[in-house]
Amino acid sequence: MQRRFDWILFDADGTLLDYDAAESHSLAVSADSFGISLSPEMHHAYREINSALWRQFELGQVSSEKLRVRRFNELAALFGLEMSGSDFSDAYLSALARSGHMMDGAREMLDSLPRDYRLAVITNGIRDVQYGRLRAAGILEKFEYVIISEDAGAAKPSPDFFKYMCRKLDERRKDRMLVVGDSVSSDIAGGVGYGIPSVWFNPESIPNKSDVQPDWEIRDWVDLERILTGTL
Ligand SMILES: [Mg+2]
Known part of the structure; x- marks a missing residue:
């Protein structure tokens, strides 16, 4: 497929x-x-x-x-x-930087992703802390790139962050990327604003009070799989 x-x-x-x-x-x-x-x-x-x-x-x-x-x-x-x-x-x-606490179900979701996807982390945060936490959680090696606002010199939702990211990933085809994040104001506003399809991970079903509309909204990780396979 x-x-x-x-x-x-x-x-x-x-x-x-x-x-x-x-x-x-x-x-x-x-x-x-x-x-x-x-x-x-x-x-x-x-x-x-x-x-x-x-x-x-x-x-x-x-x-x-x-x-x-x-x-x-x-x-x-x-x-x-x-x-x-x-x-x-x-x-x-x-x-x-030594705290590897993960969200429920996130590890299983990462483990079950088909191996041919290229994965990156995009995060607003402090470089050493974010790397330390991903390492402590034992998931750092799953990602080809970790894009951190501190390195980018700009934070999500700024288009400068996403411009920096595309340069790092050496990828221009925005329609071949999928942003997945829990924040409408940073992840979804950033992705949608830059023209990258975006999934709002909203496990608590928080109402969306902003004008920004995600391409998809999911409560559960099984729905990410459905987005990837085109059934959602
Ligand atoms: Mg977040």
């Missing part, structure tokens, strides 16, 4: 890797090493601070270096913690 795509471009966090689990684990480990007992309130506040900063990052309003430290300085200020945001950030990132 004729293959519909040559490349599958997977987002990392919330798609293959379980960021929430890795984050909780790494926060607890690093807080512990600083003698801080991490309360649920602190954890919650950290998540709010961090996602606000990542939104600014996606809009190009804050650099990834500033983001790494600022989130912990803001947390320390909020809870009156005696710690250097920069030292805590180092501890956190090294714990995170």
Whole structure:
């Protein structure tokens, strides 16, 4: 049977890797090493601070270096913690880079993909952390390329990220690629905006409140197989 795509471009966090689990684990480990007992309130506040900063990052309003430290300085200020945001950030990132938590079903999905697809990871994140996590999960070698915003000098959904990606992959035929990701604002807006067919992996069936429409929306990995075989 004729293959519909040559490349599958997977987002990392919330798609293959379980960021929430890795984050909780790494926060607890690093807080512990600083003698801080991490309360649920602190954890919650950290998540709010961090996602606000990542939104600014996606809009190009804050650099990834500033983001790494600022989130912990803001947390320390909020809870009156005696710690250097920069030292805590180092501890956190090294714990995170060793966290290989995966999303449910992602490993089985990767293992069951027909071998002739070319695979890449496309991720907004910190180079060493993302490589470390893919390695810790034992899936790094499945991917021909790992395209990271830090290397690209631009983040999804920016067309510059996808331009950089196409150059790395040495592929111009956008219709032979498939973007798969859990974020409408970065993966789907990026893919659709650049003209690459895109699948929204939406296991929790979150309503799409944006104007961006994915080519497909799936809740379950079995549906990716159906897209690849042309039955969905
Ligand atoms: Mg994601």
